[in-house]
Amino acid sequence: MELIVQGIIKAFELIISFDPEVLGITWLSLKISGTATLFSLFIGISIGTAVALTNFYGKRLVISLINTGMGLPPVVVGLFVTILIWRNGPLGFLEILYTPSAMIIAQAIIATPIVMGISLASIQNLPPNLRLQILSLGASRLQMVWVLIKEARLPLLAAVMAGFGGVISEVGASIMVGGNIKGYSRVLTTATVMETGKGNFDIAIALGIILLLLAFLVNLILTQIQQRQHPR
Amino acid sequence: MNSKNLIEIENIILQRGGATVLDIPEFQVPRGRILALIGPNGAGKSTLLLMMAGLLKPQQGKIYFQGQPVKSRADLANLRRNAAVVFQEPLLLNNSVYENVALGLKFRRLKNDEIRKSVQSALDYFGISQLAKRSAKTLSGGEAKRVSLARAFAIKPQIILLDEAFNSLDPPSRETIIDDLKQILEETKITAVLALHDREETLRLAQDVSVMNSGRIVQSGKTAEIFNQPDSEFVANFVGTESILEGTVNSCAAGHMVISINGKVIEAVGDCSIGQKVYCCLRPENVTVSNYTQGKISARNIFEAKVSKIVRQGFFYKLTLDCGFPLVAYITIPSYEDLGIAKGGTVIASFKATAVHVIRRGK
Numbered sequence: 042m043e044l045i046v047q048g049i050i051k052a053f054e055l056i057i058s059f060d061p062e063v064l065g066i067t068w069l070s071l072k073i074s075g076t077a078t079l080f081s082l083f084i085g086i087s088i089g090t091a092v093a094l095t096n097f098y099g100k101r102l103v104i105s106l107i108n109t110g111m112g113l114p115p116v117v118v119g120l121f122v123t124i125l126i127w128r129n130g131p132l133g134f135l136e137i138l139y140t141p142s143a144m145i146i147a148q149a150i151i152a153t154p155i156v157m158g159i160s161l162a163s164i165q166n167l168p169p170n171l172r173l174q175i176l177s178l179g180a181s182r183l184q185m186v187w188v189l190i191k192e193a194r195l196p197l198l199a200a201v202m203a204g205f206g207g208v209i210s211e212v213g214a215s216i217m218v219g220g221n222i223k224g225y226s227r228v229l230t231t232a233t234v235m236e237t238g239k240g241n242f243d244i245a246i247a248l249g250i251i252l253l254l255l256a257f258l259v260n261l262i263l264t265q266i267q268q269r270q271h272p273r
Numbered sequence: 274m275n276s277k278n279l280i281e282i283e284n285i286i287l288q289r290g291g292a293t294v295l296d297i298p299e300f301q302v303p304r305g306r307i308l309a310l311i312g313p314n315g316a317g318k319s320t321l322l323l324m325m326a327g328l329l330k331p332q333q334g335k336i337y338f339q340g341q342p343v344k345s346r347a348d349l350a351n352l353r354r355n356a357a358v359v360f361q362e363p364l365l366l367n368n369s370v371y372e373n374v375a376l377g378l379k380f381r382r383l384k385n386d387e388i389r390k391s392v393q394s395a396l397d398y399f400g401i402s403q404l405a406k407r408s409a410k411t412l413s414g415g416e417a418k419r420v421s422l423a424r425a426f427a428i429k430p431q432i433i434l435l436d437e438a439f440n441s442l443d444p445p446s447r448e449t450i451i452d453d454l455k456q457i458l459e460e461t462k463i464t465a466v467l468a469l470h471d472r473e474e475t476l477r478l479a480q481d482v483s484v485m486n487s488g489r490i491v492q493s494g495k496t497a498e499i500f501n502q503p504d505s506e507f508v509a510n511f512v513g514t515e516s517i518l519e520g521t522v523n524s525c526a527a528g529h530m531v532i533s534i535n536g537k538v539i540e541a542v543g544d545c546s547i548g549q550k551v552y553c554c555l556r557p558e559n560v561t562v563s564n565y566t567q568g569k570i571s572a573r574n575i576f577e578a579k580v581s582k583i584v585r586q587g588f589f590y591k592l593t594l595d596c597g598f599p600l601v602a603y604i605t606i607p608s609y610e611d612l613g614i615a616k617g618g619t620v621i622a623s624f625k626a627t628a629v630h631v632i633r634r635g636k
């Protein structure tokens with residue numbers, strides 16, 4: 042119990058004193074996970090919407106695959122991304138192993154199916170006649186898709202939250218492809234793992250609290266946006 | 274192709290899962306008129322509407338819009354831009370009322386001030402300009418319906434297609450929306466096709482009626498004609514048995530109306546402005562047949578009538594009478610025998626003013 046209290050005290054010390062190392066780690070976490078989420082939004086929303094709006098043979102199988110992908114284990118993603126970008130791997134020439142870029146790629150792979158699955162479901166949940174209504178008002182196909190995505194913006198914000206939440210808290214892939222290099226690829230989760238391993242529980246707790254706070258703040262902002270649009 | 278018709282359909286067949294959804298050898302929508310498609314659920318009314326809106330392609334057959342066959346993607350886009358559909362659900366976007374009504378105009382990339390003008394006049398038409406800034410999700414059912422109608426009229430379509438548009442509304446807002454819609458259609462002269470299944474709505478709104486059953490059009494004609502002369506048992510059952518008389522209100526005072534029908538005058542109860550065109554609906558069981566020519570009777574409407582048709586229906590006779598206007602009466606077998614009714618014979622037909630159900634209609 043004392044350990045936790047000490048940890049919390051330490052955490053506030055670190056936060057209030059603007060410890061440069063902790064600040065750097067926090068900023069890097071935000072940057073990597075934010076960029077990865079952004080990529081996953083582009084890919085996830087466009088493919089999710091396309092799958093929701095077209096009918097093709099094997100559509101149910103594709104939807105099952107996407108839904109399975111929502112639970113993709115980060116270590117498996119880390120493993121495959123590592124193999125791909127390993128010095129002798131097919132993408133080894135990029136020389137990005139143990140860099141933040143590799144972490145962004147791995148995290149984007151983790152977040153994309155989550156965003157895709159939620160976008161797909163939210164577009165499918167729109168009233169079936171809405172598409173026809175929009176077309177009958179003279180929309181082109183592109184205009185129709187854009188209106189539908191805008192109409193599904195509230196559940197799509199949930200996709201942003203789920204995607205970001207999934208990658209900011211992820212550790213397996215980040216440590217595998219990022220390497221937890223101090224001042225370069227060390228993020229909140231990997232640092233927490235390391236400090237816990239070293240027995241520095243107070244710092245580990247402090248990092249954990251910062252991680253929670255960060256996740257909370259981002260979700261608070263997104264929820265504010267989402268609920269503001271919902272008068273009822 | 275007849276230029277009087279805005280849309281013509283030829284030999285359309287649509288099948289879904291082996292079942293025939295539509296099978297229409299020919300069908301026309303005359304320009305500038307209000308046509309009702311009536312029929313039971315699943316008759317194909319909505320499917321036909323979607324097809325006329327260019328939102329559904331037939332597997333076989335042709336659609337002509339303004340005399341031109343709809344073939345290419347460009348034809349289809351042209352039809353879509355000139356037709357506006359109003360669905361049963363309002364299908365409003367989660368946005369302000371203004372943005373919703375402006376939607377179709379924005380798709381057309383019109384200038385902002387042009388959009389503002391068109392939206393304003395569409396909102397005014399439906400009496401909802403005060404709602405412009407409201408969020409569409411906070412509207413009542415009646416208001417939402419008005420917004421979806423305004424959105425359809427804002428694009429100034431050649432034809433407006435309404436799919437069971439009044440179904441989910443409470444009776445008072447349904448009444449006022451129907452009145453407003455009728456007035457707007459008459460003013461703008463926009464061609465309209467309405468899928469309906471309520472008799473009274475059909476009588477109030479439609480100039481022409483086509484009755485549909487299991488994907489086919491079973492009878493088409495002027496509204497009164499369909500109601501008075503159904504040519505099959507199906508249509509007869511669907512439109513009901515009332516005599517529908519077209520008339521004009523001559524005078525109206527203290528809830529007592531005098532309505533002229535085909536040169537004859539009948540009395541009815543209700544409130545209407547003078548000169549208003551109406552349908553007078555009369556149930557056959559409310560018509561009394563007698564041979565009295567003397568004495569007093571409480572019924573305000575008494576006519577000498579010729580028996581033009583006698584049909585036995587189970588335990589009663591259905592008489593079609595000609596009083597200068599057609600009238601249907603049911604009488605029991607004993608009454609029939611006592612009165613000695615024969616085809617071509619003359620009887621006295623009477624009905625009470627309170628038995629006449631008056632429905633206002635368009636011009």
